[in-house]
Amino acid sequence: MIEARELTKRYGDKTVVDRLSFTVKPGEVTGFLGPNGAGKSTTMRMVLGLDAPTAGEVHVNGRSYAGHAAPLHEIGALLEAKSVHPGRSAVGHLTALAQTHGIGRRRVDEVIDLAGLGSVAHKRVGAFSLGMGQRLGIAAALLGDPEVVMLDEPVNGLDPEGVLWIRNLLAQLAGEGRAVLLSSHLMSETAQVADHLIIIGRGRLLADTSVADLVEASLGGVRVGTDEAARLGPLLAGPGVSVTSSGDGELQVAGLSAREIAAVALRHGVLVHELTPTGVSLEEAFMELTRDELEYQSAPASGRTER
Template structure:
């Protein structure tokens, strides 16, 4: 279990994390989301003792990271896949980590096989592709057979087979009762993997909820097509209903379902040639939630 309680982290005048509280529970995959600059990396660094909170507490399985006699057996983390000496082979890198914790050589071979690196175990890590580097980082995170696994952008650089592997791996780890925390910018993939979500923006907690509930909070949109779209717009106007149009003859309606729209159109003799419901995606919900928390925004072309 990962417990973050009222954690604040300041770097001089800059507050990177501001009173953050959440728990990553055993038996589920917790997605840790936020825009660039939201404080995700700083929070994960505090979880594994690379940074100390200015205020608040962080616990892994009931203790601070540095209080564990064998931390690799408690939490395995991937924060930067390239943090490997480029001259070392994959096997040598993992053996070096294993020796610091009394982990047997057999376990090194197991995680090499699990991560699909057995055939290149003797190859220098500096010659690895981005995807192979990710696999090595995940292998290192799993080396101590930890109860908690925390991964930052684990599918970055992986091919489709690798993405499917990570998806299945994280699901199986959670099914074994382990705590799995995943940070990613890939909303579609996170929606498939995560059970629970913690969303942060500008260092503060924005949401601590299930994937389903966050998506439902974004609502649904109904696309309506009619040769009398302007007239229909007036008929649909009422408090709580939003009607927008980006294409002539078509309306995007929120706050009213397709059945209600169809009934109003029928009652007033407005012909429809399209009436479709679009359910919001996790990306839609995320963008809506973090709209005011984007620190590094792009200017539309």
């Protein structure tokens, strides 16, 4: 697992990561989310010992990355797929990495096959497409059969078949009991594969929760259909609960679940013919949570410019 405690990184007077604490647990895919400039890349670099924390600490399987005699067996990471000498072949690159840890050629062949690179294994990496480079980076991350896998934007440049492959691979890795940390800007993909979420903004922890709990906390409420809206509304109102009427026999209720609304209606003999949670997507929940944490914010789209 990955354990960060009060992790902090400053560059001069700028705090990039601010007392960040979280745990990436075995058997789960943890989505690591945040706007551009939130500090995700810096955090992942500190996990790998590429950047030294200003304060706090981060451990992989109980030790700092540098404290492991064979770190590729502990954590495999993809941070920058293009950080490979362009003159090397895929098999040459992986073989060089394998030799640093005494990993045999058989394992090199296994990860090449796993990543679907068999047909290009002996071609120069400099001629690879972005998607092929991503596959090579993932093969390198899995080379040491690590207990922890950390991937930054792994589906970048992949075609639909590649995206499906990544989705299934992440589920398989977590199912094998590995801890998986996935950083991505693609909320739809994250929603499909992540069991847990760590969301940061301006280097600070905003949420450490499950996908379901984050979305539920951002629900627009429950749409209630009843012929007795005028009677049911006051029965539902209370501290932390808002009830609005559409005027056509529908109520919009925030602060109560559909089950709680049904219980109130039943207790007072009110017939309800619709209870529909008006949920939001992970993307909408994320945007709501990080609205005030954006370092870069686009201006609203305007109409056609006059010339």
